[in-house]
Every structure is written in structure tokens, then in C-alpha cells.
Amino acid sequence: MxxxxxxxxxxxxxxxxxxxxxxxxxxxxxxxxxxxxxxxxxxxNLAARHLRAGRTGTVGLIVPDLDGVYYAQLADRLSRRMEGRGHHLALVHTAGRRERELEALSLGRLSMYDGVIMSLIQVEAADLEGPTFDTPVIFIGERPVPTTFDHVMMDNVGGALLATRHLLSTGSRRIAVIGGHHDDEVDNMPTLRTRGYRQAHAELGAEVDERLAVPLEAFTMEEGYRGLMRLHESGVPFDGAFALTDAAALGALRALADLGLRVPDDVQVIGFDNGKETGFLTPRLSSVEPGNDIMADTVMALLQERIRPDAADDGAAPRRHIMLPARLELRESTR
CATH class of the missing domain: 1.10.260.40 (lambda repressor-like DNA-binding domains)
Incomplete structure (x- = not known):
């Protein structure tokens, strides 16, 4: 200098x-x-600068999946927002396994970061009641967490309600829910979105045929394809499909094309996540927009607040639990 x-x-x-x-x-x-x-x-010399400030210059993004589109695009949004703010993003993959989620939350691991953004799949709120972390942790996703942590959630039930309500309002009466679950006791992504699907039917007094709930082993294009093919082979009639993720919807679209069924004339299709690829398909995919940009902005604002130099002074203050609004992005796959 x-x-x-x-x-x-x-x-x-x-x-x-x-x-x-x-x-x-x-x-x-x-x-x-x-x-x-x-x-x-x-x-x-960023390393020296962060060392003098007692920081690492790194924010951890801990997610269950690096193969799917949603988390990849979330990482891109967060990384772009960190440009010029003195931090870079480090990705950690847990594969949605409980032991790997707990390991990622160990004090030794957390000390590697100035802050952590984490999506939980298996760890429960009770697991988080005891430990206190010096590193700020912001949770995303639907798993309940104690009020001592910040939590940013998308409206899974409301988004599914909007999607199913639209399909019903535009003429579909036998709507398959690709990835749907019969078990409603646990609040996770599939059950919450299936709950919204059921609520839309209840609103309009429409009956739900339980055979139209098509469980998937994973929310991937391959599984979406296989799920819709299984439904077709079962002989259960359907004229609409609400896929619980865009990836599953992409697989369903391919299956419908292979079966010679027209979208949306024969079967309407709507996904959930509104990924960047949805507008470049044939037909362009209608999808639930869960607040992707708002999610990144909200998480970044909380992160900046929690890692500011005087943030330790309010460490005992209640954290924020924020539900982001969902909306529909209607395209060519629906009427």
C-alpha cells in the first residue's frame, strides 16, 4: 500500500x-x-484483513442437494449478492442425512464461517434447543426451528393452494399431485404442498381421489417421469398435474410427450420453484414463484445484521421467523 x-x-x-x-x-x-x-x-490481502478483524471472510451455505436446480440457483443468487461485501460463499452438501447435518452444525465446523445459511431435512427443533452458537446461523426451509434462530420460509401450503386452485378454475377436475404424500403428520415439503393441494379441493367442494397422489423417491426429472408413467399405466384418469418441484414437472412433461398427450389441451401441468429454465421449455412451464429473489435478499439482510461488529450485544434477542409470499407465474403449460 x-x-x-x-x-x-x-x-x-x-x-x-x-x-x-x-x-x-x-x-x-x-x-x-x-x-x-x-x-x-x-x-x-483479504486473509490478513479478515484475520485482523477476527473473521474468516466465508459464509457457509449448507444444503441437502447439489444436483437439483433450486439450490444451485439459490447459491448463485446469494453469491452475486455477496460480491463486493468482503465475503465469499462455500457450499456444503449434507445429502439430507441427519448425521451430516449435525456434523455441519458442530462448533468446529461453524467456526470456519462468519455466518451460515442452512436448509434442514432431518434435524429436528429439539436437536437445536441445547447448543448455543457463536456463529450466526440462518435456517431456510420448512423444518421448524427454535425461536433463538432466524428462519426464512417459503409458503409451501399457500403456493400449492394457488397452483391447484388455478388448475381447478381452468377446467381440470382430476389433478395428479406428482410427489404427493398421504401422511400429513410431519411438516415437510411434500406434506405441506400436498396440504395446499387438498385445501384447494376443499374450497371448491371437489373430491380428492387418493389414487392421484403419486409419491416419488426423489424430486428429480427422472422420478417425475417415472411417477407420471406409473400413474398412466395404473389406468387412473387425470387431466391435470401439479408437480411439487419444477424438476419433477420437467419429467412429467417429457412423459406426457412420450404418451402423445398434449399440454395443456389434454393435461395441464404446473410446477413449483419457478426456476430459470421454466421459461425456456416447450411448452413453457407454469410454476409457483416462492419468492426466490426475496429469499436471497432477506437472508442477506439478516446475515449482514448478525455479523456486524456489535451484533454480539443482541445475541439473546429473539430472532426473526419470516414467511415469504408465493405467487403464480403462468405460462403455456396451463390454460
């Missing part, structure tokens, strides 16, 4: 102000400093 200051004819403090984007430096001086930085090839 001293060499840059000497080259630009300014003080080391002015160089620091320019590099850190602080106000109060004229445009001409800023240009001289940046030209000197480029000429000398000066690079900020």
Missing part, C-alpha cells in the same frame, strides 16, 4: 479509502490511486 501511495502521490490512508470504497476522495485522486494499483499489480 505504501508503494501505491508513493506512486500516486497520496497518503496511505487515501489509498485505503479508495480500496475500501469510502467517500471523501475526489474523482481525480481516486483515478490516480486506481492507476497506481493497476500499474503495480497491487492486490488486497
Amino acid at each position: 505504501i508503494e501505491v501511495a508513493r506512486e500516486a502521490g497520496v497518503s496511505a490512508m487515501t489509498v485505503s479509502n479508495v480500496i475500501n470504497g469510502r467517500p471523501g476522495v475526489s474523482a481525480a485522486t481516486r483515478r490516480r490511486v486506481l492507476d497506481a494499483v493497476a500499474k503495480l499489480g497491487y492486490q488486497v
Whole structure:
């Protein structure tokens, strides 16, 4: 930094102000400093900076799945929002296994990060009652967590209600729920979205044929394809399909094409997640938009608040549990 200051004819403090984007430096001086930085090839030593500040410069994103589209696009959104904020994103894959989720939440692992964003699949709220973490942890997803943690959720029930209500209102009467569950005792993604599906039928006084609930082993394109094919082979009639994820909906669309059924004329299809790929399919896929950008913005705002230098002073304060609104993005796969 001293060499840059000497080259630009300014003080080391002015160089620091320019590099850190602080106000109060004229445009001409800023240009001289940046030209000197480029000429000398000066690079900020982020590791040393974070060490002095007692930080790692890393935020962990701990997710159950790296193969699917949803978490990949969430990681992209978060990574973009961290650009220029002195942090980079590290991905951790738990495969939705309880032991790996608990390991990711161990004190040794958490100390590697300034903050953690985590989607739980198996760990329960009771598992989180005892430990206290120095590292801020923000949970996403539908699994209940204690009020001592921040929790940002999408409206699974409301989104499914909107999707099914639209299919019913546009003429479908026998709607398959691809990935649907009969068990409603546990609050997880499949049961919550199936609950919204049932509520939409109840609203309109429409009967639910339990044979139209098609469980999947995983919410992938392959499983969505196999699930719809199994339904067709069973002989149970259907004229609509609500897939609990966009990936499952993509598989269902392929299956319908292979069966010679037209979308949306013969079967309407709607997904959930509103991934970037939905607008580039044939036909373009209608989907529930669960607040993808709002999710990233909300998580980032909470993260910045929790890792600020004086955040330890309010460590005992109740955290925020935020439910994001869902809406429909209607395209060519529905009427």
C-alpha cells in the first residue's frame, strides 16, 4: 500500500479509502490511486484483513442437494449478492442425512464461517434447543426451528393452494399431485404442498381421489417421469398435474410427450420453484414463484445484521421467523 501511495502521490490512508470504497476522495485522486494499483499489480490481502478483524471472510451455505436446480440457483443468487461485501460463499452438501447435518452444525465446523445459511431435512427443533452458537446461523426451509434462530420460509401450503386452485378454475377436475404424500403428520415439503393441494379441493367442494397422489423417491426429472408413467399405466384418469418441484414437472412433461398427450389441451401441468429454465421449455412451464429473489435478499439482510461488529450485544434477542409470499407465474403449460 505504501508503494501505491508513493506512486500516486497520496497518503496511505487515501489509498485505503479508495480500496475500501469510502467517500471523501475526489474523482481525480481516486483515478490516480486506481492507476497506481493497476500499474503495480497491487492486490488486497483479504486473509490478513479478515484475520485482523477476527473473521474468516466465508459464509457457509449448507444444503441437502447439489444436483437439483433450486439450490444451485439459490447459491448463485446469494453469491452475486455477496460480491463486493468482503465475503465469499462455500457450499456444503449434507445429502439430507441427519448425521451430516449435525456434523455441519458442530462448533468446529461453524467456526470456519462468519455466518451460515442452512436448509434442514432431518434435524429436528429439539436437536437445536441445547447448543448455543457463536456463529450466526440462518435456517431456510420448512423444518421448524427454535425461536433463538432466524428462519426464512417459503409458503409451501399457500403456493400449492394457488397452483391447484388455478388448475381447478381452468377446467381440470382430476389433478395428479406428482410427489404427493398421504401422511400429513410431519411438516415437510411434500406434506405441506400436498396440504395446499387438498385445501384447494376443499374450497371448491371437489373430491380428492387418493389414487392421484403419486409419491416419488426423489424430486428429480427422472422420478417425475417415472411417477407420471406409473400413474398412466395404473389406468387412473387425470387431466391435470401439479408437480411439487419444477424438476419433477420437467419429467412429467417429457412423459406426457412420450404418451402423445398434449399440454395443456389434454393435461395441464404446473410446477413449483419457478426456476430459470421454466421459461425456456416447450411448452413453457407454469410454476409457483416462492419468492426466490426475496429469499436471497432477506437472508442477506439478516446475515449482514448478525455479523456486524456489535451484533454480539443482541445475541439473546429473539430472532426473526419470516414467511415469504408465493405467487403464480403462468405460462403455456396451463390454460
